[in-house]
């Protein structure tokens with residue numbers, strides 16, 4: 001059967017993601033079979049326009065597919081969502097030369113993109129860079145430490161933020177694309193974390209040279225890409241992943257509570273049990289509704305060619321990320337409490353609640369919520385109209 005839509009493709013890879021999730025978590029191993037299935041499904045090219053051989057999907061497709069895949073394995077879904085986040089930046093900001101070289105390969109599943117923004121000395125701060133790009137005879141030479149690269153061992157291409165030149169200020173950042181073959185990657189440290197273990201987000205030292213046309217967007221102007229693409233698409237796609245994992249966890253819990261196998265301690269006629277179920281559902285409902293609202297806002301602005309730089313829009317996108325991180329984790333924490341020791345907390349439970357809890361604990365760290373809250377406080381003072389979502 002030829003797979004033609006993202007929904008068919010996602011439904012087809014989902015059972016494999018589900019089957020692989022426990023092992024990748026236990027071994028902190030990258031989901032290689034899952035990525036291979038995603039390559040073959042065409043989903044790496046979800047956001048690649050059809051003229052380049054991609055699926056030509058939009059942000060609604062991205063959010064829906066991310067939610068579905070995350071119900072199978074949150075690590076794999078985030079790997080894929082971050083790839084799509086990078087591919088959106090290429091689609092919207094790369095030169096025609098770079099697009100025609102790179103996008104057909106992404107669409108064919110040959111190029112899985114990794115993201116390199118975190119750097120020692122600046123932590124997660126997205127809009128600054130420390131290591132400078134060197135410009136030598138039409139080539140851009142880069143050398144930089146990258147303490148966290150999801151899928152760094154397996155990626156075929158890398159989008160890397162660099163200070164634009166040795167003379168440039170920290171906030172003059174360029175985004176550079178490099179094929180794996182153009183780089184030397186030296187692995188540093190290990191990825192032995194509480195959750196998101198399947199993302200295998202190892203540290204590397206990166207060096208290499210690329211032709212100047214591999215700069216994405218204008219030199220030194222990464223901030224525009226971050227605002228219009230990378231941060232916005234990231235917050236939407238990550239929130240969708242976290243919500244998808246929370247929703248799948250609740251589906252499992254509801255199935256258990258309705259079955260004859262339910263723990264004897266859960267009395268479905270108990271008002272306490274019902275109140276707890278209601279609060280879990282409310283957490284997920286609120287994230288779902290806010291995600292859809294912000295998705296609509298971004299989609300409409302993009303469709304009418306308007307910038308996302310407006311203060312209220314930035315507040316909404318940051319609120320989405322922080323709220324989704326907090327409420328999906330809280331919902332799964334509540335599910336663990338309700339399911340109890342054997343079904344909620346035990347690693348051998350038929351419901352993977354403890355894994356989902358550990359995975360979702362990363363959500364408030366994966367671009368620190370604190371940073372976004374500090375930014376949103378300052379932005380709030382700039383929006384006298386208080387334009388709510």
Ligand SMILES: Cc1cc2nc3c(=O)[nH]c(=O)nc-3n(C[C@H](O)[C@H](O)[C@H](O)COP(=O)(O)OP(=O)(O)OC[C@H]3O[C@@H](n4cnc5c(N)ncnc54)[C@H](O)[C@@H]3O)c2cc1C
Nearest residue numbers: 115116117118123124148149150196365366367368370374
């Ligand atoms: C699963 C996962 C996958 C990741 N994948 C990638 C990847 O592929 N590529 C990549 O480049 N990075 C990746 N990261 C890194 C991530 O995006 C963040 O950049 C990183 O987690 C930030 O690291 P940090 O918390 O040490 O640093 P920081 O964000 O610098 O934060 C350090 C501490 O300071 C606090 N803090 C920071 N700024 C402020 C502020 N302004 N006000 C108050 N408190 C503040 C934070 O809350 C935190 O407690 C990944 C992270 C995770 C968890």
